[in-house]
Amino acid sequence: MESIRVMLIDEHPLFRQGCRNALEEAGDCTIVAEASESAAGLDLAKLHTPDVVLIDALLSTNDALELARQIRHSSPRAAIIMLTAFEDEEQLFQSMKLGAAAYLLKGISADDLVSAVRKVSTGVYIINDNVLSRPTVASRVLRSFREMTQEEPPEVQQVFTPLSQREIEILDYIARGNSNKEIAKSLKISDQTVKNHITSILKKLSVNDRTAAVVHALKKGWIKMDAD
Numbered sequence: 001m002e003s004i005r006v007m008l009i010d011e012h013p014l015f016r017q018g019c020r021n022a023l024e025e026a027g028d029c030t031i032v033a034e035a036s037e038s039a040a041g042l043d044l045a046k047l048h049t050p051d052v053v054l055i056d057a058l059l060s061t062n063d064a065l066e067l068a069r070q071i072r073h074s075s076p077r078a079a080i081i082m083l084t085a086f087e088d089e090e091q092l093f094q095s096m097k098l099g100a101a102a103y104l105l106k107g108i109s110a111d112d113l114v115s116a117v118r119k120v121s122t123g124v125y126i127i128n129d130n131v132l133s134r135p136t137v138a139s140r141v142l143r144s145f146r147e148m149t150q151e152e153p154p155e156v157q158q159v160f161t162p163l164s165q166r167e168i169e170i171l172d173y174i175a176r177g178n179s180n181k182e183i184a185k186s187l188k189i190s191d192q193t194v195k196n197h198i199t200s201i202l203k204k205l206s207v208n209d210r211t212a213a214v215v216h217a218l219k220k221g222w223i224k225m226d227a228d
Contacts, residue, residue: 003030004028004052006023006030006052007031007033007045007048007054008020008054009054009067010055011056013036015056015106016036021110022110022114023113033045038066041067042071049075049077050078051078052080052081053075054117055081055082056083068080068082068098068100079102079121080102081102081103081116081117082102085105085106086105087105099209099212101125102120103126123202125208161220162204163204163205167201168217168223170187170201171213171214171222174198175217198213201213
């Protein structure tokens with residue numbers, strides 16, 4: 001099994017050392033680079049092409065969200081984990097929009113950090129359930145879906161869809177703000193089955209996250225979204 005290549009961008013040396021120790025002790029993670037500010041972080045990310053990048057959401061040297069956007073652009077295969085000292089719904093929403101895979105508190109345990117790194121390295125987006133569990137953020141996500149799809153009319157002429165009826169049904173639930181657990185309960189299937197369907201959807205549509213999948217489906221006219 002190949003080691004997960006991880007990069008740390010945080011201005012606090014002690015916190016970086018704690019992350020390094022936790023991840024290296026896991027046995028399947030390798031720290032390929034560290035940076036204390038955004039400019040060096042972007043350069044090192046381009047140089048080392050990490051699988052996972054941990055970014056301090058409160059970098060004082062520059063906008064951490066802008067740094068995350070730049071890394072996503074230069075290294076699209078890298079999964080971004082935003083780490084924050086305290087939760088901020090605006091930052092959570094913006095992290096979701098730029099495609100971050102996770103938004104975690106710095107008080108997270110070493111085991112949970114390792115687990116998160118492993119999950120996002122395989123393409124899992126932990127951030128989605130965090131977003132959808134917050135009504136105000138979920139509402140903004142839905143409005144954002146509508147705004148993005150209103151920019152281009154649905155391609156209704158394209159009748160064919162690579163998705164199964166069940167996958168379209170699950171996308172419809174996601175677009176309406178339902179978490180995996182809520183979808184599983186509504187459809188009377190297991191949480192794991194929902195996750196399996198979502199993995200299949202992302203693969204079929206060649207997108208990185210559930211937000212992109214929903215926007216794609218809305219533009220194609222496969223699902224509809226009524227106004228509030």
